[in-house]
Each structure stands twice: as structure tokens, then as C-alpha cells.
Amino acid sequence: MWWFLNISIFYLLGFLLLGTTLPSQAMTHHHNFVVADTPYTRLCRNKSILTVNGQFPGPIIHVTEGDTIVIDQIRYPWSDGPEYITQCPIQPGSMFNQRIVLSDEIGTLWWHAHSDWSRATVHGALIVYPRKKNDYPFPIPHAEIPIILDTFRLTVEFGKRYLIRMVNAVMNNIMFFRIANHNITVVGSDGAYTKQLHSDYITISPGQTIDFLLVANQPPSRYYMAAHVYASAGNFDNTTTTAILQYTGNYTLPSSPMLPTLPDFNDTLASTNFTGRLRSLANKKHPIDVPLNVSTKFFFTLSINLQPCVNSNCSGPFGDRFLASVNNISFTQPRIAILQAYYDRISGVYGDDFPRRPPFRFNYTADIIPRTLWRAGNGTEVRVLRYNSTVEIVFQGTNTVAGIDHPMHLHGQSFYVVGWGFGNFDKDRDPLSYNLVDPPYQNTIAVPRNGSLVDALPFRASHKLGNGDGFLLLGTTLPSQAMTHHHNFVVADTPYSRHGVKQPRYPWSDGPEYITQCPIQPGSMFNQRIVLSDEVGTLWWHAHSDWSRATVHGALIVYPRKKNDYPFPIPHAEIPIILGDPNNSDAFLINGQPGDLYPCSRQDTFKLSVDYDKRYLIRMVNAVMNNNMFFKIANHNITVVGSDGAYTKQFNSDHITISPGQTIDFLLVANQPPSHYYMASHVYASAGIFDNTTTTAILKYTGNYTPPSSPMLPTLPDFNDTIASTNFTRKLRSLANKKHPINVPLNTSTKFFFTLSVNLQPCVNSNCSGPFGDRFLASVNNISFTQPRIAILQAYYDRISGVYGDDFPRRPPFRFNYTADKIPKTLWRAGNGTEVRVLRYNSTVEIVFQGTNTVAGIDHPMHLHGQRVWLMHCHLDRHLSWGMYMVFITRNGRTADAKMMPPPRDFPRC
The missing domain is CATH 2.60.40.420 (Cupredoxins -  blue copper proteins)
Structure with missing residues (x-):
């Protein structure tokens, strides 16, 4: 099979937002973080402090369990990310794609900077919400209110209950905290629920978080919330920081709020009595798993x-x-x-x-x-x-x-x-x-x-890298670690970390300086992708170089998959509090679950609840590594309305075919008899050995009816049903109307004919995994791309010779019957090279992709990156690793807005 495409080469502005309106499905969040010195007035003094987005404390990050966070750099090719194309391999502290998976954390965590003393002003709360709204293991609070103990006033209503989320971002001190005349009930710590603990004060360590309930049950007035140091020895800061709890209503304000009596600075008994009473919730819904046999x-x-x-x-x-x-x-x-x-x-x-x-x-x-x-x-x-x-x-x-x-x-x-x-x-x-x-x-x-x-x-x-290994860093929180969750993150002089996030199999984003990454140099920018899993509640991010988290940190609030799916009675509100001072796969998945055709996964199967006769917009992404997938919902038709971040003409279908890396948006109308219906997906494989398993999720109607013993299973197209696959794909059409016009170049200035092949290369001792003991390669126009040791973008921009050639062929070196069932073995070999093709600015390009049957004929989902240095590659990760990719470079245009933007001053060099 062959495909051709037309491209108009110019400087684009664009981004792709992937999300969903489904209450149980992961969302994608975008944040812009700019770290800069900002003038601030504190304690009657003017000073310049390091902040994120000019805020002190930094932005609160609100997320929902299972959410994905994508960090993009618009119009900024230095941040695109392809290894040795627009940048060198993601060095710790430079540009990288970050993936965060939340698990069982819930409650309050926080983020902060981690270089020098900057976390003093660069920090914020990260709140992880439960799966079900207000499903708290304690009485429902009335409201949640971010509280930073600086100059702050918390307004409450008599008789209402509030959930307070507290973070100790103080650099070097354990803190006592108390609210005058009020008791509190602790319900969580460090992103996990606890048994309820009643107290009139809190002891909180640097880097720790405490979630507690406050009932506004005292005579309406104004009351101080106060905090000071717990110091078991040595010199310490004996000042007290305060905020005001103020009741609403008509009453005579006191001349000064009532001040609480805090434990003495050196009251070790008060400190240990509070800490010693913390206990896990440890119930059926929130079990614990303490290893009894220690190795x-x-x-x-x-x-x-x-x-x-x-x-x-x-x-x-x-x-x-x-x-x-x-x-x-x-x-x-x-x-x-x-x-x-x-x-x-x-x-x-x-x-x-x-x-x-x-x-x-x-x-x-x-x-x-x-x-x-x-x-x-x-x-x-x-x-x-x-x-x-x-x-x-x-x-x-x-x-x-x-x-x-x-x-x-x-x-x-x-x-x-x-x-x-x-x-x-x-x-x-x-x-x-x-x-x-x-x-x-x-x-x-x-x-x-x-x-x-x-x-x-x-x-x-149990943490794994891609090669099955992992890293844990153990250290004192003076200073500690952080949580990042952001989009268009401009980082100055510091790497970033997520505090309390497990991140299985992806430690590159953890952040500790010279442990999992080098410091992010001042002015460097990066494309960061963060995927949350089962964490829920409050987490945080911070810089992680020297002491910079003093001011470079903030909150990351993770909401549940289902709105208000809390494991305790519904709160009326949640309140982040930050105390601070200045310094490998054996199944396919749907929403992270293989489905109940796997008995061990039955209880975790993704379920989508729908109301009869309602319409739902489903946003689907194929994140499968190496397979096109069929998808179908039993007894339901769907209407496709978009693909890859663009609207399409509507067309109806009973199934979807979706390639790796592709997205499809479709409408689903819940118009069948209320019951349970399977949503199912399996591979479309035109050739070769493939995984023949089926992953399922359940479409579940609300209402009163007798559910079937097992949901109805849809009949998916056969694994090798090429007609079903191509019929679906051929029906995709741009919307192409007045409001959403298209601009297809009619006059093509540059044409390419690209063959896509799987090849072989001789292997030492003939002991590799390909036929005849050879090594598999993959190629475009018979060139298997070789990664340089200096980024092509860097080499192009700095005019470094010897890194790449600029003569990538417009057509393959040999013409033959590309789709013959048998192709001579003499054509199975491919060469290696680091060749690019340079394009004129604003040229129009036509590419014909021709599949071949050398070694193994198979589908190739091709993907094109931008900007300026364009990586084009097969989106089957196996073929990408074998070398099926090439690079386009676009020259600058004549006007200023047609020229490549310069790199940051300390762009990571190789």
C-alpha cells in the first residue's frame, strides 16, 4: 500500500489538547510556569524573590487521579524532543518528557523549587482528590480554601466544616500550628488517609503534609491561626507567624483576634505525642500491605x-x-x-x-x-x-x-x-x-x-526503569524533593521533582540534582509530559538543585477519575495550606485496565456510566506501542467528529480503526435498552505474529434494571480484516467549511517518493534475532537512520560540520516490485546514515509513502514532528528503534517572524 501527503512548509503555531468530558476518564492539564525574579514587599521591606508566574507561594496545581499532564513549547523547536534530532538525549536537568503516575496517594502534597534556598518563595500545594466526589472517611466539609501563612484571612460560616490541606514548606524547621479556641481532626498525611485524630494543635515536619477538618463551632469572632518552630536543640527562629480565621455575620469585632497558646518551642512531648498518634486508615476500601517478611x-x-x-x-x-x-x-x-x-x-x-x-x-x-x-x-x-x-x-x-x-x-x-x-x-x-x-x-x-x-x-x-531497574533517593527534607505538573515550563537554574509521586518505570523525571538529572541550566526550556496514574489527593512539585526549592515550588492537586469520588463523606470545601519561609506488557488496556476477560482484573475494569438518551463526546488516543487497533461498543454505533486535533466531517460507523499515536473523537448516543455492554478492542495485524488478546471496558447504563450476568460482547473485525481497517480510514475527511477552512497546496514545489522497509544487517557471530541470525533494521529509501552524538538542531544552528549529511535521497536507490510476495534477498540490506533533507522556507512538499515487502511487509503509521527540524518516523516503536526515520530542516525565511527563534542561553549542549 502507498500513501502520499502534501505539506506546506512554514512556521506553524499550534498545539494539541487531549481531554475528555467523561467523568471517569483521565484529563490532560496544561500549565505555563515561568521562573523569574519578582519584586515583592514582605515585612515592610522590598526585595526581589524567585517566583513561578510571579506568585508567592506558587500556583496550586489541581489534577484528577489518572490525569495526563503535557508540557509543550509552542513555536519553539528546541523543545520538540526527538533524541539527537532537536536535542541530545534528554540529559537530567535539561529538556525531557516527564511521566508521573499517581497511585494510592490522597490528600495534600506540595511542590517546590530545589536549588539553593529558592523554595522559600517558589512553592505551592498539590491536592489529590478522591475518585468519587466527597467520598471522604469523615464528615463533609463546607469548603476548601488555599491558605498560605503570610498575610491571610480565612472566612468561615458558623456551623460549617472545612477541609484544610497543610504543607510545611519551611526550609529547616519542624513547626507547631494551632487555631485559637478550635480543635481539629486529622484525616490524612503525605497523600494517604489516616484514622481520624482529634487534637488542638499540629506538629508538621519540613516536606510533610497534613490534611485536617475544622468545624467552625465557636462564637463568631476573629481568631488567630499561628505557627512557630519546634526546636529540640540549638539556636532557632523564635518568631510566630499568624493568619486570621474570621467568621461571617453581624457581631462586634474584637480589637485584636484571639491568639492561641502554642506548645513551647522545645516541647518534645507535644511533638512526639502528635506524630506518634498517626495511623493508616487500614480498612477494606483503603487496605495496607505491610511487608511481614523483610529481605x-x-x-x-x-x-x-x-x-x-x-x-x-x-x-x-x-x-x-x-x-x-x-x-x-x-x-x-x-x-x-x-x-x-x-x-x-x-x-x-x-x-x-x-x-x-x-x-x-x-x-x-x-x-x-x-x-x-x-x-x-x-x-x-x-x-x-x-x-x-x-x-x-x-x-x-x-x-x-x-x-x-x-x-x-x-x-x-x-x-x-x-x-x-x-x-x-x-x-x-x-x-x-x-x-x-x-x-x-x-x-x-x-x-x-x-x-x-x-x-x-x-x-x-518495585520501581523499574525501561530496562527493569529503578532508583530511590533517601535524604533529609532539609531540603527535600518536589512535584512538577505543568505546561510550557520555563525553568531557571534548577531541575524539578514531584514530591510523593511513585512514577513507576520512569525515573528520568524524578528530579534530584545529580541523582536522576543534572541541574536545569538558567534559561533552558523543555517539553515535559506527565502521566498520573492512581495518585489522588494533594501532591507537590519543586526544583531540585541545591536549596532552590526554598522558592521554586507549588501545589499539584490531583482530582479523582470520577468527580467527587471521595472515600469519605462529601466535603463542602478543601483548603490547601502551605507553611513557608523565604529559601513490560502482557495485555492491552482501556484506561489502564485490561478488562474483566482477565479474572484478576475484573474488579478494576474501567466502567463508563451513561444516562439513557444522553450524548457523549469520547476522545480516544491509541497509546499502544506497536499495533493498529480495532475498537467497538456492543450494539452501539458511533459518529466520528475529529481526528488528530482537527474536526472531521461526521460519519457513522460501528467500529473504529486507530493507529499508534493517532487520536479519534467520536459521539456516542446512549440509545439502547439499559444494560451493561462491553467496549472491546483488539489488534489489526496485516501480517506477522501478533498479540491476539482482547481488552474490554464496560458501558453501564444508569437506572433500575436487572443487569446481565455478563455484558454483551461486540463482534470486532477479524485481526487481519484489511477491508474493515481501510474502509474506516478512507472515510476520514476534513470539515472544510467556512468556519474551519483547509488550505491544500495545489502547486507542489518539492516531491519525494519514500519506500518504507524492514531490512537486515549482518550480525557478529550471526547470533541476532532476525532471519539467518542477522539484525533487524528499518529504513526510509534504504537508509536506516544513525543517531549522531550531537543534536542535529544544535549542529545546524551552530554550523557544526560533520554531524550530518544534507543529501537524503528524494527516491529509493533501486526500483523493483515493492509489493511482490517474494523480494530477492539482495534487496534486503540497507545502509546506515545520518542524512537530512533541507527545504526552502514556505516551499510546498508532496511525499508518497510506498510500503515494501522486503523481509516483512507490514503497516507503517508515519508521524511528522515540527518545527524547523522535522523528525518523520514510523510510530511503531519497534521500527523507530530499528531506524525508520529521517529529518527535514527548513531554512529561515526573509522576515523576522519567519526565522528560527534562538536557543536559550544555556541550551543543553552535547
Whole structure:
């Protein structure tokens, strides 16, 4: 088969928004983040602070469970993303496609910057809502109100209930918080529900989140909400920050709001009493899974240490430099990201022998510890874990140099806090008191001064990279990690992270500086794609370089798949609060589920509820890696109205054929007898071995009727039904009316004839997976594209020679019967090369795609990227990896608006 297309080459402006009106289906959110210095007045002083979008705190991100976040750069080819086409492989901290999958998080999380001290002003809340609206495990609040303790007034109505979402974005302090004359009920922490805990104050660690209910049940008046430091030792900021809780109605305002009595700054009992009462909800709807058989145990000491300083003029005792360590190792940041070094097998970046226990045993919590134990070594050591191993970590605080609380945070994973206590951990006695019934599920926990935390963090090491490996970063939240969720993100001097997001199989977006990425250099821009899964509630994002999260962070609020699908009584409102100071596949899926033809997945099958005689707009995306798909709904016809971000003439069909990477919008009218009907999908495969499984979801009518024992299953076209496939595709037509005109170039200035082939290449020892032990290749015009080591866009813009050739052929080197059943083996070979084709600005191009039967004849869904440096490739990922792609470069036009925009000053260079 062949296809041709016409292209008018000019500088486009455009974007594609993928979304849905279905209450249970994932949505796509877009955000513009610009990081810049902004003049602000605080505490009667004018200063310039680093902000996102000029806001302090930063934007609140509201998302729904399962949502997808796409970050695009419009009219900006530097951010397009094809590896070695518009940019080098996505280096940590530069341009990248980011994928975030939420799982069981719910409640309040937050995002913040993570370079130097910038998170002080660059931060915000990330609120994850439950699947069902207002399905809370506590009485329904009346409203949710973002609260930043700065100059803030919260207005409430007497008798109403409010859900407050609190984030501690303070850089270096555990905080007490209290509302005068009011009690609160804690219902969640760190993106997980908790058993209800009644208290008149809160203790919250840096990086931690607490969700609580407030009932406005006091005499109408004005009441202070206040917060100050909990400091177990050392110098601290003894100031108090306040906000005002003000009742509505007619009453005489007091001359000053009532001030609450906060616990004393050093009230360790108040701090630990609050933290020690946190418990997981641990019910049928929100079960927990504490690993009872632990395969790997660690004992980690947390210490402040000293290091000799040149001329003895540093700020520590004896003129030494302060260090901090885990098991006496103070981590040294490498200059190549550890994830990059691990994935690319670059030696010499890190060691893999981080100790299971400290090098010396001593009385860790003694008041006086010999100075010989105050020193610590430096190193870049990691610990490698087996996949799916279960891990227990005991954190032991020490009093070397200075005993202090350590709020510990684990990136990419939450954990169960099964125990804690004061003094030295006793491995024989203390495990007998572990809470294995309802331990809180957290990602940040404070190890108390003079204490240990068993917080023996049992967790399962189940994060995978594309090659089956994964990364977890464990560190103190002074500073910590972040959550990003944004569109057109312009990042200055910092990488970004998502705080509390698991991100299975995609750690490239995690963000810790020189761990999963290098710092994003000032002015660099990137295309970032974030896909949320089962997280729900409040999360957050922040920069992740040095201390920049002080001001570079904000909220990411994840809403449930179904509006208001909450696991507790309906709240009237939700309120984000941020406390801050300035510094591999075995099934196809529908909406993430294989369907109930797989018994183990029956309860998780995606169900779409519809009302009789209502019309629904369905937005479908084929994200399958290597297959065209048929889709059909039992007993229902559909009306196609759009494809690939453009309207189409309406046409009716009983099935859909959709290629990888394609989108189809269609209308569904719920006009059949109320019942349950399967929505089903399987492969269309014109040749070769294919996956013959069927994925299903359920179309479920509302109302009173007796549901069938099993939904009605549609009859899909046969796997190899080429007529069904092409008949559908041929009916697609542009709307082409006055309001939505088209502009087909009638005079073509440049014509190409491109053959698309699967080929072979000799393999050393003839032990590769292709016929005759050869290696599979794929080609366009018999050239299998070879990736350069410098981005083509960079090489073109900077006029770097030797990176690519500019003579990609207009036609194949040989003419033959391309679709013959048997093609001579002499035509099975292809050459390698890095060749592009340069086009004149505003030229019109016609491309004929000709499929061939060399080695294996198969469908090729072709996709064209833009702008200026155009990557054209097969959207079967297998063929892309084999080399079926090429590149167009468009020269600049004569006018300013026809010229390529320059790169950011620190565009990631290779």
C-alpha cells in the first residue's frame, strides 16, 4: 500500500489538547510556569524573590487521579524532543518528557523549587482528590480554601466544616500550628488517609503534609491561626507567624483576634505525642500491605559531623566545616547524574557499597560523644536492591557535634512507619512493639533527637526503569524533593521533582540534582509530559538543585477519575495550606485496565456510566506501542467528529480503526435498552505474529434494571480484516467549511517518493534475532537512520560540520516490485546514515509513502514532528528503534517572524 501527503512548509503555531468530558476518564492539564525574579514587599521591606508566574507561594496545581499532564513549547523547536534530532538525549536537568503516575496517594502534597534556598518563595500545594466526589472517611466539609501563612484571612460560616490541606514548606524547621479556641481532626498525611485524630494543635515536619477538618463551632469572632518552630536543640527562629480565621455575620469585632497558646518551642512531648498518634486508615476500601517478611535490613545512623577547614576559619566548632552523614558517609554529589551513569554504564561516577550499618558502634544518644567520632568520610556510594525486595530501615539519631531531629524523606516511594522511640535502638526488644496493623503510610518522617525511628520503613523495591531497574533517593527534607505538573515550563537554574509521586518505570523525571538529572541550566526550556496514574489527593512539585526549592515550588492537586469520588463523606470545601519561609506488557488496556476477560482484573475494569438518551463526546488516543487497533461498543454505533486535533466531517460507523499515536473523537448516543455492554478492542495485524488478546471496558447504563450476568460482547473485525481497517480510514475527511477552512497546496514545489522497509544487517557471530541470525533494521529509501552524538538542531544552528549529511535521497536507490510476495534477498540490506533533507522556507512538499515487502511487509503509521527540524518516523516503536526515520530542516525565511527563534542561553549542549 502507498500513501502520499502534501505539506506546506512554514512556521506553524499550534498545539494539541487531549481531554475528555467523561467523568471517569483521565484529563490532560496544561500549565505555563515561568521562573523569574519578582519584586515583592514582605515585612515592610522590598526585595526581589524567585517566583513561578510571579506568585508567592506558587500556583496550586489541581489534577484528577489518572490525569495526563503535557508540557509543550509552542513555536519553539528546541523543545520538540526527538533524541539527537532537536536535542541530545534528554540529559537530567535539561529538556525531557516527564511521566508521573499517581497511585494510592490522597490528600495534600506540595511542590517546590530545589536549588539553593529558592523554595522559600517558589512553592505551592498539590491536592489529590478522591475518585468519587466527597467520598471522604469523615464528615463533609463546607469548603476548601488555599491558605498560605503570610498575610491571610480565612472566612468561615458558623456551623460549617472545612477541609484544610497543610504543607510545611519551611526550609529547616519542624513547626507547631494551632487555631485559637478550635480543635481539629486529622484525616490524612503525605497523600494517604489516616484514622481520624482529634487534637488542638499540629506538629508538621519540613516536606510533610497534613490534611485536617475544622468545624467552625465557636462564637463568631476573629481568631488567630499561628505557627512557630519546634526546636529540640540549638539556636532557632523564635518568631510566630499568624493568619486570621474570621467568621461571617453581624457581631462586634474584637480589637485584636484571639491568639492561641502554642506548645513551647522545645516541647518534645507535644511533638512526639502528635506524630506518634498517626495511623493508616487500614480498612477494606483503603487496605495496607505491610511487608511481614523483610529481605533486606539497614541500620542507618544520622549525624552532624565536622571536617577540617583550610585556615580553620569555617563556621563550625574549632573553625571546622559542618557536614552531615548517613552511616558516617557524607554524600558527595557527582558531576554526572547517577541515573545516567547507571543506565549508560559509565564507570567511576559512584560506588555501589553503601554500608548496611555504621562503621562504629557507640552510645549514639550519649550527652557527650568523643571527638574522635565527630569526623565523617565523603563518598558517592549507593546501595543496589533486588527488584521486589522488601526493605526495613532503622534510623538512629546520634548526638555527634549536635543532636537534632532529622525529618527523613524517601523519593519515589512511601513507607510504613512501624515504630519509633528514644535512646538507642535495641534489635531484640524494639521489634516486639512494631505496629504492623495500621502504621501510617508516609514519605516524610522526623527521627527525634535522642531517638530512633523504626520507622523501620518497610517498603517494596518495585520501581523499574525501561530496562527493569529503578532508583530511590533517601535524604533529609532539609531540603527535600518536589512535584512538577505543568505546561510550557520555563525553568531557571534548577531541575524539578514531584514530591510523593511513585512514577513507576520512569525515573528520568524524578528530579534530584545529580541523582536522576543534572541541574536545569538558567534559561533552558523543555517539553515535559506527565502521566498520573492512581495518585489522588494533594501532591507537590519543586526544583531540585541545591536549596532552590526554598522558592521554586507549588501545589499539584490531583482530582479523582470520577468527580467527587471521595472515600469519605462529601466535603463542602478543601483548603490547601502551605507553611513557608523565604529559601513490560502482557495485555492491552482501556484506561489502564485490561478488562474483566482477565479474572484478576475484573474488579478494576474501567466502567463508563451513561444516562439513557444522553450524548457523549469520547476522545480516544491509541497509546499502544506497536499495533493498529480495532475498537467497538456492543450494539452501539458511533459518529466520528475529529481526528488528530482537527474536526472531521461526521460519519457513522460501528467500529473504529486507530493507529499508534493517532487520536479519534467520536459521539456516542446512549440509545439502547439499559444494560451493561462491553467496549472491546483488539489488534489489526496485516501480517506477522501478533498479540491476539482482547481488552474490554464496560458501558453501564444508569437506572433500575436487572443487569446481565455478563455484558454483551461486540463482534470486532477479524485481526487481519484489511477491508474493515481501510474502509474506516478512507472515510476520514476534513470539515472544510467556512468556519474551519483547509488550505491544500495545489502547486507542489518539492516531491519525494519514500519506500518504507524492514531490512537486515549482518550480525557478529550471526547470533541476532532476525532471519539467518542477522539484525533487524528499518529504513526510509534504504537508509536506516544513525543517531549522531550531537543534536542535529544544535549542529545546524551552530554550523557544526560533520554531524550530518544534507543529501537524503528524494527516491529509493533501486526500483523493483515493492509489493511482490517474494523480494530477492539482495534487496534486503540497507545502509546506515545520518542524512537530512533541507527545504526552502514556505516551499510546498508532496511525499508518497510506498510500503515494501522486503523481509516483512507490514503497516507503517508515519508521524511528522515540527518545527524547523522535522523528525518523520514510523510510530511503531519497534521500527523507530530499528531506524525508520529521517529529518527535514527548513531554512529561515526573509522576515523576522519567519526565522528560527534562538536557543536559550544555556541550551543543553552535547
